[in-house]
Amino acid sequence: PTTVLKSTVDILLAHGLTTVFGNPGSNELPFLAGLPKDKFDYVLGLHEGVVVGMADGYAQATRKPVLVSLHAASGTGNAMGALTNAHYSHSPLVLLAGQQIRRTVGQEVMLSNVDASILPRPLVKYSHEPLAASDVPHSVSQAILEASTHPKGPVYLSVPYDDWSAEALPSDLLLPRRTVNTAGSLSQAQLADLVSSLSRSSSPVIVVGPDVDAAQAQKHVVTIAERLGAPVYIAPSAPKCPFPTTHPHYRGLLHPGIESVRTKLDGHDLIVLIGAPAMRYHRWEPGAYLPDSAEVVHLTCDAGEATRAAYGRAWVGDLLDALGQLADAIEDRAVRLDPRVVPSPSSVDDTLTGEWVLDTLTAAGESVSLPSCTRPITYVNECTTLDLLFLDRVAITHPGGYHFPASGGLGFGMPAAVGISLARPDAIVVAVIGNGSANYGITALYTAAQRRTRTVFIIVNNGSYGALRGFAKRLNALDAPGLDVPGIDFVSIAAGYGVPAERVTTVTAFREAYVKALRADGPVLVEAVVRLES
């Protein structure tokens, strides 16, 4: 007779979940041993936060559901920080945690995951421990389809390890062929309503968010912006880059505070917010949300973002379809904007700063011919003193070109960069990581070395939790402890995990090291020692 494991493998193969990110424990071994070696690739991460971070990068790059194998409660707990990012980036991760022998969990024997399905809430869309072994294949099928249906997101299954050898149900044969399709276009009435709002506005402004990038709908936003003659801002706390930063209508990233956003959008009578929550503020800047008498129209693929917003009229649908309909329906006002002027850092001397790191990325990256690289460089940013500068200074021109932790949970950058590299062997992934952030996901270096990924890790080392120094000033908490992290030798740490590395302290040396790293055929770490910006 067919086993539950065999039915499950058929479902995973049918949906293409053949790359498994994991860190094993005894509860997981029967499942992992049952995956056919010639069809499944198990990517080992040394900490579950890194495992989920890599899977998140991989899922965002492939735009497909990804299987993650975690160990019981302790592995799930270690994964929770990374799960906050996957939740807010709508990443379709299928987390499968190994559970103890079914009839011993009540006794709470060692490695029991007690109340397993409660542990990861509210960070998952669906969380379940099947009531019987024979329901495991159906639960795996439901989990994969839940993860992949808008709004996409992580799901969680806990499976006792004696379930895998149980007898499967004949009806399991119906599961591998299951699909779920969601119709997401605007109705004619909805489209007419939106178009009339846009046509009535005298000074519209567009604010784009991460789901435009996830839907690869930039091209439609470019058409809409050009036809409206509208400037385009990226929504605050941006985990992706949803608009080409080189486009003449691009006006930069909105800073994440109510006052900052309102003053930037002052003078516009219509705010067209697309593919983002309204809005991902971070700093507390009390005041009016919107410029006087400004109207907001909000397009999102996530009903929760629409219902919990503090303002605006929202439409929920498939962004690629809806934006395509809108782009076709808008009259061209024949107004085109001139590109903004972005100042470069003063080159007083050769001292290396975070700004010089950013300005070197585009210049050096464009100057280097990389024959084996068939797409532009993909960036991952987790350097919190540079997060407001990155999308102003670095040229990002293609979908999936930029990633930042979607919940602000550090420890995403290095693992995600490795996950993206594994999904896109023809790309070079450059991760710009703060010396503080690096420590949350540092073991990703091991997987990069073992898999020889084309990943360049730039550690921007200012010896401090720089962003927190900024917050300490803003919050009048200057005496807060734990804001400095001097004395870490990232070159030795990288060597310890098998990644060649070097330390640089000048602009010239950084540029040379960076170009050399771009040409390497495996991972390289460059530790850039920079001055702490006051």
Ligand SMILES: Cc1ncc(Cn2c(C)c(CCOP(=O)(O)OP(=O)(O)O)sc2=O)c(N)n1
């Ligand atoms: C998992 C986790 N822990 C702690 C923080 C708090 N935090 C911390 C610790 C920051 C400082 C990061 O320092 P860095 O060296 O990585 O970068 P900068 O010096 O450029 O800020 S920014 C921030 O929000 C966080 N966001 N996520």
Ligand SMILES: [Ca+2]
């Ligand atoms: Ca730092």
